[in-house]
Amino acid sequence: MTSMSGHDSLRRRSALAAASALVTAVALAACGAPGGTTPETGGVPVSTEIGPDPVMISVRVNADQEAMWAALVEGFQADYPSVTVDLETEAFDTLQQNAPRYLASTDAPDLLRLAAPGDTVVDGLLLDLDPYAEAWGWDAFPASQLEQWTIEDNGRTKGTGTLYGLGAGFGLVGLYVNEAELAALGVEEPTTLDEFEAVLAAAHDAGKVALSGDVTYLFQGLMQSLGATETVRDWVNNVEGADLDVPAAVEAAETLTRWHEEGYLASDAATTDAGTAFGRFLEGGSVFFAHGSWFAGGVDQAGGGPYGFTILPPEEAGAPVATMSASNSMVIPANAEHPNEAAAFLDWIQRDVGRQVIVDVGGLAPGGLGDLDTSALTDRPVFAATLATFERVSADDGIVDFLGNATAAMTSATLVPQSQLLLGGRISPEEFVATLQADYEASQR
Amino acid sequence: MSTPPARRGRRSRVALRGRPALRRLPALLWLLPAAIAYATFVLYPLTQTVRYSLYDWNGIGQAVWVGAANYVTVVTDPTLYESLVHTIVLIVFFSFVPITAGLVAATFIRDARSVRAAGAARTILFLPQIVPLAAAAIAWTWLYADDGLINGVLRAVGAGGLARPWLADFDTALPAVGLVGSWAMVGFCTVLFLAGIGRIDASLYEAARLDGASGVQEFFAVTLPGLRHEILVCATVTLIGAIASFDLVYMMTGGGPGFSTMVPGVQIVRLAFTEGRVGLASALAVVLLVIVLLVVLPLQRLGRER
Numbered sequence: 001m002t003s004m005s006g007h008d009s010l011r012r013r014s015a016l017a018a019a020s021a022l023v024t025a026v027a028l029a030a031c032g033a034p035g036g037t038t039p040e041t042g043g044v045p046v047s048t049e050i051g052p053d054p055v056m057i058s059v060r061v062n063a064d065q066e067a068m069w070a071a072l073v074e075g076f077q078a079d080y081p082s083v084t085v086d087l088e089t090e091a092f093d094t095l096q097q098n099a100p101r102y103l104a105s106t107d108a109p110d111l112l113r114l115a116a117p118g119d120t121v122v123d124g125l126l127l128d129l130d131p132y133a134e135a136w137g138w139d140a141f142p143a144s145q146l147e148q149w150t151i152e153d154n155g156r157t158k159g160t161g162t163l164y165g166l167g168a169g170f171g172l173v174g175l176y177v178n179e180a181e182l183a184a185l186g187v188e189e190p191t192t193l194d195e196f197e198a199v200l201a202a203a204h205d206a207g208k209v210a211l212s213g214d215v216t217y218l219f220q221g222l223m224q225s226l227g228a229t230e231t232v233r234d235w236v237n238n239v240e241g242a243d244l245d246v247p248a249a250v251e252a253a254e255t256l257t258r259w260h261e262e263g264y265l266a267s268d269a270a271t272t273d274a275g276t277a278f279g280r281f282l283e284g285g286s287v288f289f290a291h292g293s294w295f296a297g298g299v300d301q302a303g304g305g306p307y308g309f310t311i312l313p314p315e316e317a318g319a320p321v322a323t324m325s326a327s328n329s330m331v332i333p334a335n336a337e338h339p340n341e342a343a344a345f346l347d348w349i350q351r352d353v354g355r356q357v358i359v360d361v362g363g364l365a366p367g368g369l370g371d372l373d374t375s376a377l378t379d380r381p382v383f384a385a386t387l388a389t390f391e392r393v394s395a396d397d398g399i400v401d402f403l404g405n406a407t408a409a410m411t412s413a414t415l416v417p418q419s420q421l422l423l424g425g426r427i428s429p430e431e432f433v434a435t436l437q438a439d440y441e442a443s444q445r
Numbered sequence: 446m447s448t449p450p451a452r453r454g455r456r457s458r459v460a461l462r463g464r465p466a467l468r469r470l471p472a473l474l475w476l477l478p479a480a481i482a483y484a485t486f487v488l489y490p491l492t493q494t495v496r497y498s499l500y501d502w503n504g505i506g507q508a509v510w511v512g513a514a515n516y517v518t519v520v521t522d523p524t525l526y527e528s529l530v531h532t533i534v535l536i537v538f539f540s541f542v543p544i545t546a547g548l549v550a551a552t553f554i555r556d557a558r559s560v561r562a563a564g565a566a567r568t569i570l571f572l573p574q575i576v577p578l579a580a581a582a583i584a585w586t587w588l589y590a591d592d593g594l595i596n597g598v599l600r601a602v603g604a605g606g607l608a609r610p611w612l613a614d615f616d617t618a619l620p621a622v623g624l625v626g627s628w629a630m631v632g633f634c635t636v637l638f639l640a641g642i643g644r645i646d647a648s649l650y651e652a653a654r655l656d657g658a659s660g661v662q663e664f665f666a667v668t669l670p671g672l673r674h675e676i677l678v679c680a681t682v683t684l685i686g687a688i689a690s691f692d693l694v695y696m697m698t699g700g701g702p703g704f705s706t707m708v709p710g711v712q713i714v715r716l717a718f719t720e721g722r723v724g725l726a727s728a729l730a731v732v733l734l735v736i737v738l739l740v741v742l743p744l745q746r747l748g749r750e751r
Binding site: 033034035097098100101103104118119122123125266267268270271272276408409412413416417418420421424426 | 493496497500502503504505506507508509510590591609610612613615698699700701702703704715718719720721
C-alpha cells in the first residue's frame with residue numbers, strides 16, 4: 001500500500017512538474033521574439049595611421065592554413081611594431097558554423113575568415129569596408145578580386161554595392177593530372193570535352209579509375225565548359241531572377257552521370273571525402289583528380305608523378321576557359337574593437353612581403369596588384385601551374401565563385417546529397433537541376 | 446527501566462511530525478545544488494527550445510513569429526519525416542539486436558565451463574563500450590570503404606560480387622550504420638544481463654533441471670522472466686540511443702548518400718548551425734523529445750508494475 005501511494009504521489013508530482021514546465025515554456029514563448037540585436041557600428045573613425053600605442057588585435061582563421069597565417073602575422077608585426085596579433089584557429093567547417101555567433105558577439109574578433117556572406121550582411125554583422133578600400137587604395141584592384149564580396153543593400157546580390165570582405169589569397173579548382181599515367185596510355189592532353197571523355201574511356205579500358213575528386217566541382221566545371229559561365233555567375237551572385245535550370249546544366253548532370261555509369265569515376269566518388277580521394281590519386285589510383293589548387297603543395301611534395309595541373313577543357317578547342325575560384329575571404333566584424341589595425345593587416349597582406357608569403361607558404365594566388373616573382377617556384381611545378389592557370393582563366397574572365405557559396409546551406413543541404421542521389425541513379429539529371437533551383441529559391445525568400 | 450529512551454524517541458517523532466516543512470528542509474537543501482544545475486542546464490534550455498520553435502529565426506537577426514508553421518514543416522517535409530522513419534530502422538539495430546544477442550551471449554557465458562573463457566568473452570563484448578563512439582565510427586568507415594577490410598575479405602573468399610562501398614550504397618548505408626550501433630550496445634546489454642542472471646535464485650535452475658527442462662525451456666521459464674527489469678533498463682537506454690543518435694551517423698555518413706541515413710539528431714545540428722534555421726531545428730528537437738517520452742514512459746510504467 002505504502003509503495004502504491006508513493007508511486008501515486010510521484011506520478012502526481014511529475015505530472016505537476018510537467019504542467020508547470022509547459023506553462024513556463026508558453027509564458028516564455030509569449031514574451032517577445034528572440035534575437036534582433038544589431039551591433040553598434042562606426043564607433044571608430046577610419047584611419048590608415050597606426051599610432052605608437054600598443055594594440056592587440058584578434059584574428060580567427062581556419063586551422064589548415066595556420067602556417068600561412070603565422071608567417072603573415074610575423075611579417076606584419078615586424079612592420080607594425082605597436083600591433084600584436086592574437087591568432088586563433090579552428091577547423092574550417094566548425095569556424096564557418098560558428099562564424100555568425102563570433103560576429104554577433106560583443107567580444108568579436110577583429111578579423112575573421114568567412115567563406116560566404118549568408119545572412120551576415122542582412123543581419124548587419126559586417127563592417128562596411130568601402131572607406132578602407134578608398135583609404136588604402138583597394139578600389140584600384142581588379143574587379144574580379146572584389147566582386148564576390150561587393151554586396152547590394154538587400155544583403156544578397158553580389159557584384160555591385162558595398163565591399164564587405166577582402167581575400168587573403170585566391171584558390172581555384174582544376175584538374176590534377178598524373179602525367180606518367182597519361183603517357184602510359186599514349187594519349188595527348190585533351191583540348192576539348194569530347195577528347196577528354198575519350199581519354200577517360202582509354203584510362204578505363206586500361207583498368208584505371210580515370211577521374212576522382214569533388215563531384216559538385218565537376219558538375220560546375222562541366223556547366224562552365226559547356227558555356228554556361230554567365231548563368232552560373234548570376235546564380236552564385238544572387239542576381240534577381242537567376243535560373244540554373246538551363247539545358248547546359250542538364251547536359252552537365254547527364255555527362256557526370258554517364259561518366260559514373262561507364263565507370264570512369266570511382267564507385268564511391270559521390271561520398272568519398274577529399275583527403276581520401278587525394279591520397280588515392282597520389283598512390284596512382286586515378287589519372288585525374290578534380291579539386292582545388294590548395295592541394296598543389298601536397299602534390300609537389302609527393303613522390304611519383306610527374307604531375308600537372310589544368311582545367312576541364314571547353315566544348316570547342318580554343319573557346320574561352322572558365323573554372324570556379326574563391327578568395328580566402330576575410331571580414332571585419334561590425335563589433336570589432338580595432339578595425340583600423342585589422343584593415344592595416346588586410347592591406348599588408350596585399351603588398352610585397354604579404355603577397356610573397358601567400359605564394360610561398362600559402363600556396364595560393366595572391367591578391368593585390370603587380371607582377372609576382374615566380375623565380376623561386378622551379379621546384380614547385382604543380383603550384384606554378386595553378387598560378388599560370390589562374391592567370392589564363394582570369395584573362396578569359398572565366399573566374400566564377402562556387403555554386404556552394406550561393407546560399408548558406410547550398411553545399412551541405414543540397415549539392416552534396418543531391419549529387420549523391422544523381423550518381424546513385426535515384427533522380428534524373430532534370431530532377432537534379434530542378435531541385436538545385438527549388439532549394440535556391442526557397443532560401444531567397 | 447527501558448521507558449526513557451522509548452519516550453524520548455516518541456517525543457522527537459512527535460516534534461518532527463508537527464513541523465513537516467522543517468523536517469523536509471535538510472532534504473531540500475541537499476537537493477538544491479542538483480536542482481539548480483538541472484534547472485539551468487536542462488529545464489531553462491528546454492523552455493528556450495520550445496520558444497524558438499515558434500519563430501522563423503536564423504539565430505542572430507530579428508525573429509518572426511510563425512506559430513506552429515515549423516511543426517507543420519517537420520511533418521510535411523519529406524526529408525524531415527523520412528529522418529524520423531530512419532530512426533525506426535535504427536531502433537531494430539540499436540535495441541532489438543543488442544538485447545537479443547545480449548540474452549544469448551549472457552546465457553552462453555553463464556553456462557560456460559571455463560571461467561577464463563567466460564571472462565574473456567565478457568571483456569571482448571564490453572570493449573566497444575569503452576571506445577568513444579566517434580572514434581569507433583571512423584574505424585568502421587575504413588572497414589566499410591570500397592578498398593576496406595570487409596570487401597577485402599569478401600574478395601579473398603571469392604564473394605567479390607557482394608563487395609560494394611557499403612556506406613556509399615543507398616541500400617546498405619543505413620543497415621551498415623545500424624550494425625555499428627548493435628556492435629556498440631551488445632556489450633552493455635550482456636554485462637547487465639549477466640549481473641541479472643547472477644541474482645536469479647540458483648534453486649530455480651535446479652528445479653527446472655530436475656523437471657527435465659531443456660536448455661531452451663529453462664531460458665524461457667527461468668532466465669527471461671528473471672531478467673525482466675534488466676531488459677527494461679536495456680530497452681530504455683538503447684531506445685534513447687537509437688532515437689537521439691547523432692555521433693555515429695554524423696561521423697560515418699553525414700546523413701548520406703542522398704538522405705538515406707539522415708536522422709533527426711544530425712538534421713537538427715545541420716538546420717540550426719549550417720542552414721541558420723534555428724526555429725525549424727528547435728521544432729524538430731521538440732518533436733524528437735516528445736517521441737522519446739512517448740516510447741520511454743510506457744516502458745517505465747511497465748517496469749514499475751508488480
